Amino acid sequence: MGKILLSTLFALSVSTSMGFAASPWTGGDDLPTNPLACDATPSKAEAKPYDGGQPTNPPDRKGKTIKVVDVPKIVGIGYFNATSKGIAEAAKEMGNMDAKTDGPSKANIDDQITLIDNYITSGVDGILFAANDPVAIAPVLKKALAAGIDVVGYDANSEPDARQWFVNQAEFNGIAKAAVDSMAEEIGDDGAFAIVTSTFTTPNQARWISEMQAYQEKCHPGMKWLETVEAQEDNILSFNQSNTLINKYGDDLKGIFGMTSVATPAAAEAVTQANKCGSVAVVGLATPNAMKPYVASDCVKSVVLWNPVDLGYAAAYVLRAVADGTLEPGNTSVKAGKLGELQVINGSEILLGSPTVFTKDNINDFDF
């Protein structure tokens, strides 16, 4: 009896993992994609009505000092240290925002939800968040809106009606184009590559992968996708996964995409340790500080990212504008301190700008 059960379970797990291996296209989401043109023709923005939520009976916060909590996906990693730095910078500049950062120590949906729930009870005026899951975080954010709290997202979105505005660091198809184009330039139009991502359901990464797939099929159809692997946002796991990819595919593997600021340096380290610099290219999203050694040793040519300090800075200004009532549904732009006017896109999102590309020439000018 027990043996039958065990072997059934074993057969099941094998069959599912086979099904798994048959499709390397995992990691994307099911939403429609919108790949950019293969040359540099800019896409036309479509006007869309405001689709964010509204707080219920918020008190008049115009010009008053507001208490704000910033809840990133996870604390203690370079990327979100940089966004909190930007938020603190903006708060100091404005003088009437009391901001602090508190987030889960694991990128875990439940911890993040509980944390936000506690801050709703403690009575903050505003919440800045970067979602670990767009749907799971929605009920608690709606609860915040119902309590009259202003809610603004940055970095990773929630369902639109669960927050007021979302500061979008870069459009997904733009990042996808930049990443796939740099990879094609390094490994050629017929190279094979693999992807190291966080988890398959993390909103940003899933969106990028979907857009990368669409763009690659459209503009670089000869390139071959080997596999997409999950590595949480964990340093050691990312290194091990990259190492496994290098060993598994051998000379077939020409490039690795790192989809998170943790995966990219880990992939570069794995390539360096395997003495594959030059034969396996690493392209990805990462913070400059983590990539400096690999860029300096020529193992990595270019790193794509927006400036996370600016992202946090913009999010804080957007929240202030919402609290002051100067940013309302229907507006087409918002003032964000030193960043100037930022455009509203997709109904209720604010676009930070075009991504920054860090190369050997400029990487030492950035410190985050």
Next chain:
Amino acid sequence: MTVRSIFRHETFLALLLVVALVVLSFQSDRFFTTANLLNQGRLMTETGLIAIAMTLVIATGGIDLSVGSILGLTAILVGVFWKSLGLPLPAAILAALASGTLAGFGNGIIVTRFGVPPLIATLATLALYRGLAEGISEARSVRGYPDWFYGLGQGEVLDVPTQLWLLLAAAATGAVILGYTRWGRAIYAIGANEVAARFSGLSVEKTKIALYTASGFASALAAVIFVSRVSTTRSDMGTGIELDAITAVVLGGTSIFGGRGTVLGTVLGLCLIQALKNGLSLAGVKGDGTTMLIGVVLILAILASNLFERGGTR
């Protein structure tokens, strides 16, 4: 003597809880309000259900590390049965609950029939069930459940969160079984001395299988509540919840070697941890500080109860 020392540990824990509640309510005026306390009850239900079943498992000298993975597997199955197989949602929930219970039964079979130590058996199924969850889900999350389903995890019955009633019912059932039935005495007997229990004619295997099955069912129930609370299914749900549950059980005075422990102690331990997490957060302490403090409280509580126990038995 044992009865008295158990009583002592729970009294000590209750005192500690009262002290914590009083101190924390001075730290923040938002802490000791009905709304906040009920909300905390909502948040601790999933861990609570698992911890109650875990109390019984640990009282036999066993342990179930696979609960978080069973939670993840059941959550995924709710979505798969409903969306992919097209079952009506109530039927999908029942089928998923049955699968989670079966996963627990599997643990029981491995532990009893193959004589694998529970720690190793459930460590293996922790990986197996999580792998199944990730494989079956193919990394897609299932969303868009009908509104009535959210009543379970986000709604209220008689002004109390729906799932809190379930937790109370589970706690009462667990406490009665462990404290007042022949069955409960069999559990203590197995935990205290398995060989003696077997020679006394107790059905050791059947009891153990039933307990691991119950643990699977509790995890499955927690999964359904969790899905309803966060309105989506993901294969990484419940990661690490086994440690939260075991912490509550051990803080509640259940001996990890078996033979000793009560459901009341577990519930007190659970409330103390939740009160600390919430109260400290409201008082402005950040997450990492809270985790550290819970570690310290756990060590102190165990040390104190050991002191009491020594004083009582000598």
